[in-house]
Amino acid sequence: MHQHTAPGGARRPTGREEFIAVAQLLSLCERYSIIEDSLALCRLELGELREGPPNIFRVQMNNAEAEKRLATRFPSRESTKIRAMGRPPTAGDDPEIIRLFADIRDRISPLGEGTFTFYRPAVLAEALSVADRTISMLDRTLPTDWSIGPYTLEQFWRFWAVLSGLTMSQRMAATAVIAFLAPACAPLNTPLVEMSPASLIAQVSAISGLTEKVAASIVSDLTYDPQLKGTDIMFQPLVVAGDRCVVMPSIIEGSNAERNLIALWNKKPDRKSVYDTLSPKKEALFLTELSQMFREEHLHVKPRVKIGDLTDADLVVWCMRERMCLIIQAKWLYGPDSILEVLSHDRQLQAGAEQARVALDWVASHPEDFLRRCEMTPGPINGVFACVISKVGAPTCYAFSADIPIVDIREFEAALHRPTRIPDIHRRLLKGVSGVALLGPAEEFEIDVPPIKFVKLGYSI
């Protein structure tokens, strides 16, 4: 039913029974996924789960206000960034992708009943060019010269481009077979890239120019290690099965690679110890980026202002014309995916709002001291506002303050209109946060695993 042809023509089949067994597993995994976030909320004591009548479970969030906010700000999970992919390119698409797909399709030839083959190296150069451009559109926020020890981020991106090229060409071949050559989805070749780790290292090294040692280090980091606490297939997409390494194209192409790499580094003690020395440097980069948004003559910016002995204001924007200021608390986190990460990010952003509150209170009681520390001319302060800006990962329903907007960098940029007036920015940010409803009321749904029925109250994604 589903065959993979290995180099040399050897066949490794996934037969009908195995395919059905897997389909049952996938089905159960997906059904569990639907309720996983709700169960996590209950485990984190943010919701309650009640059974009644028997076999019918209802979950409800404890914080009614957070639940209302959920309608406008649902968790900013990684997959919101998954780009459109995985279809036969059609007119109107990127001409280079259309050309690559047509080239792959034309090279596919039947190998007998139910199996097909194509020679991947023949299209790899084209695929790499497309992969390079696709990768350039991903979030790449960190300096590429940062090194984790065995490799730099620049080397990681070269590796990732080759891996993306390999998987993209494989996926397109499978798509071509499904779409054009075997519309009834009769037997077809695998959509996975499957090769030995040594072969993967050699291929990546030959194509990218990385040394085998560097490629091997990256392969080692990205290889799924069930002993590593908190890892999963998104962080470590190379899965060892027997003597081979199997890679799902949709995981590679749908990955927010930098976020996942950093999350992985934080899970590996040897990498974490190096990353912890690099991470504090992010604040200076972020503050420079924010400062450059305020280049008008009537504005003055001052980074890292001591607020008494209590806290720091990461950035103060002072409007000389109106004598008003905006206190910015900047947070560069790595972007949440699981509900646990969402909660952890929200708590850090909420802590930022609390720091901002302390700053507002201190400025109100120490105006002259504040102006001196900011190197601004003495005089009245006609307005003090504050906000929290997240560089990566938008806040969700658990990060909230009524008068200190907690926003991501995109929302902040959208609120900047020239000529800049600080009260206007603050008003737009507050308005943006309360925004339009994105979620509707949850509907009762039944997961198809008899006899369990699961009911969610409130709002539902």
Added chain:
Amino acid sequence: MQPETRRALKRLDVFFDEQFRGLPIMALPRAAAVAHSLRAAEFKTLLTEEHAYRDQDLNLLWPARRLSQDGLRHLVY
């Protein structure tokens, strides 16, 4: 956590554990099961996308992809 919630979570955990353990694929050697699973999962993803584009039902595409990726995490565990 309310005692009722703790009881309900335990009930569901036991229920899903039994469901997963009872699947025929659990009888396969791990490496073979993983390889078959990933092949079938990618194949299923491609089919879902192909159907979505063919039927002009693109609204299904994002949630289907999200669900597929969430499900894969449990699959490899």
